Amino acid sequence: MEFDEVIISRKSVRSFLDREIPEEILNEMMEAVRLSPSFQNKQCWRFIVVKDKKIIKDLALRSGMISKVNFFIKDAPIVIVACADPAKSGMMNNQNYYLVDTAIAFQQMMLTAWNSGIGSCWLAAFNEQKVREILDIPNNIRVVAFSPFGYPKKKKTLYEKAVKTIAQSKKRKDIKKIVCFDKWSF
Numbered sequence: 804m805e806f807d808e809v810i811i812s813r814k815s816v817r818s819f820l821d822r823e824i825p826e827e828i829l830n831e832m833m834e835a836v837r838l839s840p841s842f843q844n845k846q847c848w849r850f851i852v853v854k855d856k857k858i859i860k861d862l863a864l865r866s867g868m869i870s871k872v873n874f875f876i877k878d879a880p881i882v883i884v885a886c887a888d889p890a891k892s893g894m895m896n897n898q899n900y901y902l903v904d905t906a907i908a909f910q911q912m913m914l915t916a917w918n919s920g921i922g923s924c925w926l927a928a929f930n931e932q933k934v935r936e937i938l939d940i941p942n943n944i945r946v947v948a949f950s951p952f953g954y955p956k957k958k959k960t961l962y963e964k965a966v967k968t969i970a971q972s973k974k975r976k977d978i979k980k981i982v983c984f985d986k987w988s989f
């Protein structure tokens with residue numbers, strides 16, 4: 804895809820085909836993370852690529868902040884968990900940069916995947932302790948987000964349609980509401 808097409812067409816995907824992700828695409832996704840910018844180039848992120856179907860199912864069933872909200876990830880061929888070691892990033896202006904570092908890297912990964920037709924969905928509604936428990940993540944490491952990755956189903960599931968409607972996923976603010984020039988003038 805052209806770069807602008809990647810940005811314009813990207814959307815969250817919550818229903819997946821039973822189709823593996825080729826190793827070369829996975830490698831490109833990893834490389835996109837590796838080359839990401841970070842606070843003082845400290846590269847505090849750590850990514851867990853979960854391919855084991857039993858572990859994916861466990862995450863689908865037990866990782867949700869509320870009940871089984873993440874159940875839809877069960878069909879994805881892989882789930883990637885974005886972690887960070889806050890001690891390996893830094894603070895400035897009272898802002899914790901491990902979150903910024905990891906978010907940039909994860910988004911680079913998601914866009915790289917999308918460029919090859921692979922969908923994902925950033926997940927924040929998880930129970931961090933449960934995710935730690937399932938994946939043996941130590942307590943000093945933060946789980947920033949995770950996402951299923953896979954080829955999108957053509958026909959969206961009812962769940963996916965419902966989430967998109969509730970989240971009003973297609974709606975975006977007018978540019979004037981989010982950008983101003985020279986001085987704060989909102």
Ligand SMILES: Cc1cc2nc3c(=O)[nH]c(=O)nc-3n(C[C@H](O)[C@H](O)[C@H](O)COP(=O)(O)O)c2cc1C
Pocket residue numbers: 813814815816924925926927928929966970971972973
């Ligand atoms: C920080 C963040 C947290 C999110 N958490 C969830 C989540 O827990 N569950 C979910 O289904 N989608 C989640 N999303 C996806 C958003 O609902 C989605 O990006 C938004 O509705 C816009 O839709 P689009 O990504 O299709 O453009 C999250 C997105 C972001 C960036």
